[in-house]
Amino acid sequence: MDNLNNDGNGGEPVAGKKGGILASKRFILIVVITLILLWLVWTILGFLEDRSARKAAKPTVVATEETTAAPKVKTPGHLPPNNGKTVARDTRVAPSKSTTSTETQPPKVAVPTHAPVLDVGKGTAFVTACMEPLAYELNERFWGWRPNDILNVTDNVNNLQLGILEVTRRTSVVLAEHLSRTGSTDAYVPSLESAMNCFMINSRQYWFPTAESKYNEGLDEMKNYIRMLKNGEARFYRRVDNLVPLFRAFESMLGSCDENLVKNQGDLSTFKADDYFYYSKGVAHAMETILEATAEDFSDLIASIQGTDVLHHAITALGHAANMDPWIVFEGSPDGFIANHRSNMAAHISHARFYLGVLNSALTGNIQ
Structure with a gap:
């Protein structure tokens, strides 16, 4: 009897465990089925919503097709017939021949501007x-030097000097302030500063000190x-x-000469006209000499901006102006029979100024 009671008492816990496991499995099964049903409902609703959206958009598409009929395209013989189906046309636009490609643009040349270029x-x-x-x-x-002479009888040479x-x-100022400094x-540089100051003395200074001694x-x-x-x-x-700064100073000087050469055409006396003529000739002579040396010492930098030919044109124009040597400087009217040498000089000066x-x-x- 005790054994039976023990067996009976021991069987109750086993049945309770089995019932708990079955309840857990049922709960999990119910959750899974619920999730599946929710997924099915969500999918069906999405499908119905998509169909309704397509139906709403369909009339617009039909209207568009009716208003914009596609042209008929001939089908090559080796291709199957189209059977009335719409053919998707290639809407890509071919590039225009007039459009300039960036690959054809010449690359910008990197020019050193601020880094010092030193060559002994x-x-x-x-x-x-x-x-x-000036030394000549x-x-x-x-x-010699004539502007400070007591008797000025050679005004042409005076103005040329x-x-x-x-x-x-102007060149000594640029040399002292820019070309010799970082x-x-x-x-x-003490020597260049002293030279710059010496050249600034009045050209007509006769003594204490004389102009030529300071120069x-x-x-x-x-x-x-x-x-x-x-x-x-x-x-x-x-x-x-x-x-x-050098080219700007030269361009400014040529502009001043150009103005003096073209103003009051035909109204100045020959004696006043030749003053402007020979002063411009002196400017052209000195500037031509300095620009020739500039083309030598700065050849690589000028070539990097494709300016070699431009500088050559400026030098050539100044050479023409410096070599003009009429016996008498006439001041004829611009449309008259007698020459107007100021106008002839102005043409060369203007060309040089343009190229500078x-x-x-x-x-x-x-310059960045």
């Missing part, structure tokens, strides 16, 4: 060219700078942004 010995040609015209007028021309002096002054915070002193200071360049004691910075302006635009366009 470079710059000697430029400085020598700056000295030569002071020491080699008969009677004044034109050469003005170009030398920037505005760099110290002046020769300035030339000696520039010779000292050349010696320093050769020995590596000084620098000459061949940069694009250093050429801009082109170079300035190219140079300033490459």
Whole structure:
């Protein structure tokens, strides 16, 4: 009896465990079935919603097809017939021949502007060219420097020398302030600063000191700078942004000459007209010499902006102006029988000014 009771008591826990497991399985099954039903309902609703959206959009499509009938396209013989089906046409637009491809554009040349370009010995040609015209007028021309003479009987040579002096002054300023320095915070080269100041003395200074003595002193200071360049004691910075002040100064001078050569055409006396003529001739002579040296010392930088031919045209125009040497400078009317030599000179000066302006635009366009 005890055994039966024990067996009976021991059977109740086993039945309880089985009932709990079955209840858990039923619950899981109910959850799974519920999820499946929800998924089916969601899918059916989505399908019905999609069909209703298509029906709503169908009239618009039909109207479009009726209003824009597609043209009939001939089917090649080797292709099967279309049977009235709409053929999707290629709507891609071929590129226009007039459209310029970016691949055909020439690449921009990277021009060094702010990094110093140092070459030992470079710059000697430029400085020598700056000295030569004035040195000739002071020491080699008969009677030497004439604007400060007490008796002025050769006004043509006087004005030619004044034109050469003005170009030398402007170039010495650019040389002292830009070409020999890394920037505005760099110290002046003492020799160039002294030369610049010597050239600024009045051209008609007769004594204490005389004009020619100060000008020769300035030339000696520039010779000292050349010696320093050769020995590596000084620098000459061949940069694009250093050429801009030089060409701007030259362009400004040529503009002044051009104005004096074209104003009051036919109304000036011959004696006044030849003053403007010979002053412009002196400017052209000195400027031609300096630009030839510029083409030598800055050849690589000028070539990088494709300015070699442009600079050559400017030099050629200045050479034509410098070589004009009429026996008498006539001031005829522009449409008269007698020549107007001021107008003839103005043509060459204007051409040189134009080409220097082109170079300035190219140079300033490459400065970042």
